[in-house]
Amino acid sequence: MNLLKKCVVLLITIGVVLSSSSLVFSQQKIVAGEYYNLSDYEKLTGKKITKFNEAPQLADLVKQGKLPAVEQRLPKSPLVVTPVEKVGQYGGTWRRAWLGLSDQWGPNKICHEHLVMFDKNGVDVLPNVAESWQISKDTTTYTFKLREGIKWSDGTPLTTDDVMFWYEDFLMNKELTPNVPSWLTAGGKPCEIEKIDTYRFRVKFAVPNPLFLISICKSGGNAFFLPKHYMKQFHPKYTPKEKLDAMVKEAGFQFWYQLFDSRGSNSNAWLQNSQLPVLYPWKAASPPTATTMILERNPYYWKIDPEGNQLPYIDRIAQSLLENKEMIAMKALAGELDMQVRHVSISDYTLLMENRSKGNYRVLRWRQAVGADVMICLNQNVKDPVLRKIFEDVRFRQALSIAINREEINQLVYLGLGEPRQCSLISGVAFYDPEWEKKWAEYDPKNANEILNRIGLNKRDKDGFRLRPDGKTLILNIEYASGVFGPWTDVLQMVEKYWKDIGIKVTIKPIDRSLWETRTAAGEIEVDIWNFDRNAAVISDPAHLLLDPLWARLYSLWYRTGGKSGEEPKGDIRKLYDLWDKVKVTADENRRNRYFEEIINLHKKNIWMIGTVGELPQPVVVKNNFRNVPEDVIWDDTLRTPKNARPEQFFFEG
Numbered sequence: 001m002n003l004l005k006k007c008v009v010l011l012i013t014i015g016v017v018l019s020s021s022s023l024v025f026s027q028q029k030i031v032a033g034e035y036y037n038l039s040d041y042e043k044l045t046g047k048k049i050t051k052f053n054e055a056p057q058l059a060d061l062v063k064q065g066k067l068p069a070v071e072q073r074l075p076k077s078p079l080v081v082t083p084v085e086k087v088g089q090y091g092g093t094w095r096r097a098w099l100g101l102s103d104q105w106g107p108n109k110i111c112h113e114h115l116v117m118f119d120k121n122g123v124d125v126l127p128n129v130a131e132s133w134q135i136s137k138d139t140t141t142y143t144f145k146l147r148e149g150i151k152w153s154d155g156t157p158l159t160t161d162d163v164m165f166w167y168e169d170f171l172m173n174k175e176l177t178p179n180v181p182s183w184l185t186a187g188g189k190p191c192e193i194e195k196i197d198t199y200r201f202r203v204k205f206a207v208p209n210p211l212f213l214i215s216i217c218k219s220g221g222n223a224f225f226l227p228k229h230y231m232k233q234f235h236p237k238y239t240p241k242e243k244l245d246a247m248v249k250e251a252g253f254q255f256w257y258q259l260f261d262s263r264g265s266n267s268n269a270w271l272q273n274s275q276l277p278v279l280y281p282w283k284a285a286s287p288p289t290a291t292t293m294i295l296e297r298n299p300y301y302w303k304i305d306p307e308g309n310q311l312p313y314i315d316r317i318a319q320s321l322l323e324n325k326e327m328i329a330m331k332a333l334a335g336e337l338d339m340q341v342r343h344v345s346i347s348d349y350t351l352l353m354e355n356r357s358k359g360n361y362r363v364l365r366w367r368q369a370v371g372a373d374v375m376i377c378l379n380q381n382v383k384d385p386v387l388r389k390i391f392e393d394v395r396f397r398q399a400l401s402i403a404i405n406r407e408e409i410n411q412l413v414y415l416g417l418g419e420p421r422q423c424s425l426i427s428g429v430a431f432y433d434p435e436w437e438k439k440w441a442e443y444d445p446k447n448a449n450e451i452l453n454r455i456g457l458n459k460r461d462k463d464g465f466r467l468r469p470d471g472k473t474l475i476l477n478i479e480y481a482s483g484v485f486g487p488w489t490d491v492l493q494m495v496e497k498y499w500k501d502i503g504i505k506v507t508i509k510p511i512d513r514s515l516w517e518t519r520t521a522a523g524e525i526e527v528d529i530w531n532f533d534r535n536a537a538v539i540s541d542p543a544h545l546l547l548d549p550l551w552a553r554l555y556s557l558w559y560r561t562g563g564k565s566g567e568e569p570k571g572d573i574r575k576l577y578d579l580w581d582k583v584k585v586t587a588d589e590n591r592r593n594r595y596f597e598e599i600i601n602l603h604k605k606n607i608w609m610i611g612t613v614g615e616l617p618q619p620v621v622v623k624n625n626f627r628n629v630p631e632d633v634i635w636d637d638t639l640r641t642p643k644n645a646r647p648e649q650f651f652f653e654g
Helices: 003-017 038-045 056-063 105-111 160-171 212-222 228-234 241-250 256-265 325-333 346-354 385-392 394-402 406-413 434-438 445-454 488-501 513-521 543-547 553-560 571-585 589-606
Strands: 035-037 079-081 093-098 116-118 125-127 130-135 141-146 192-195 200-204 282-284 292-297 316-321 361-368 372-378 475-481 505-511 527-532 617-623
Touching (some): 035 038, 038 079, 093 105, 093 325, 105 292, 105 316, 116 212, 125 130, 125 212, 160 192, 228 241, 241 256, 346 617, 372 394, 372 488, 385 394, 394 445, 406 488, 434 589, 475 513, 488 505, 543 553, 543 571, 553 571, 571 589
Parallel strands (some): 093 316, 475 505
Antiparallel strands (some): 116 125, 130 141, 192 200, 361 617, 372 527
16 A cells, blocks of 8 residues: 555544544644634634624614524534635625536535535545534444534524434335435444434444445435424324325325425425525525526525634525536636536636636636546446357456557547546545556557457458357447536547457447436446546445446346345455445454455456546636635545535625
């Protein structure tokens, strides 16, 4: 293990296993753009925050008697957000774009608040809705303390009653939650949650669960609390059947749980139901229209800046509904978006840079935690038995990999801004392996041809394409979600040429994302495409490695359902799941990391995912008067980017 890796792993260890009552990370000084409990901030700075301030629009409502004073709206210990540049000023509407409700993760990743949060780089775990926590030595029990006095957006206090409502009446209700998410289970059994008092609750697992805390950071955005005072009206435990049936019918649903889901439990309910109380910096002003979605300031938001100003600084967010990401890029070029990162692609970079003065914006370069922008996955569960045997041969995957001219792709498609590499973790993160990065990644079409000949694919049809053992032309059918991220079509067209040069026929078929998701989940796509993201804290979310892999969805389904569905894996793939079972229950950090390194080594050996170009910068378009946007952010789904840029402290200058 190299020195950098050791350091990163050590930091993760500190952040995950430390029994905490206040400051959970080992910082001795204030870091810009991070979260601090009020007591921790005051201890580190020697500065006392005794007076609180609020946005002028809220102050007016206080004067009118329509809103309590800011001191009454904030919790006993607000969370302090340190500004990236300076203390901001109130006001303004943040103009951004989205693709509609199917693009819900755009606003979700700006607003979601988890029980605990990753720091901006995915190394430490920070307090958030939970002010503190304690972990038993065997990691079976986690005790959390909610931030006392924190309130929902309608002014109702958040308490452990909301936690127990979420647990007992949602998570444990089979109609609402047929299958408990895997991150809330251990040893095949769901967690148990018990109330201690108004603000403290305990989460217990049947076996050690050392990864639970970081799992919350990744997966817990819609977990642990539902506003009981509002949501109970949609639940048969609290509402008479006749009344509930009438509401279900009026809403156009057939079952009560459909109504409950739409009003508050699904991830985009808060966007469609403006009456739903939330804990976010902004809340929906009204349901989305055909053109715009407006989010407005939450007057009860529970975070402040170092001068005691209640956040957020920005009054509202106006999300323009556009048809595709190309239109988003054009709107950014015209200077009509104040800050946009989602759906801005590296392919837009040159035009964005050329139009900075005209559009009065700057272009930041965040770092993508993406090991390969195009990850090519040969479906190990492909239904065609002849094709499956070919795909299962690691030599075939090796030949395809070295037939790709990654440097040419980098120069022609990515403007030379990326790194030609295998589908592997990015440098600088835990478990990065430089050998894996270069494994079977050197362009060598001659060797690729020789390998294919050696494994018996040496016969060709009249057009020069290789034949399968059954005499049919070997065709690789690539299907991918169109218009999602990046210049995937351009890359695939180049890959098609490279593989044609070694006698492999390729078809490329872009399909609608919803259809792609359906076909991928069913294991119906022969060769699948996505990007190898979620690298920043991979042990918290090894989706591509084994839990939700495009290259073996039916094997992962078998694992996730305990053998009830899917296909039972064998060989090295079965070893992946056996190792992950050990990772999940091993409290000893060193042993746990060794097991995970074995998972990495299996991937290095088998090349189930073929990479192209990765470690790309992520362009971010920011108007020149839009401030406190950091320049050094890691863009990663695991970190819920741009939430790790702390949008609540963004502001308009002047």
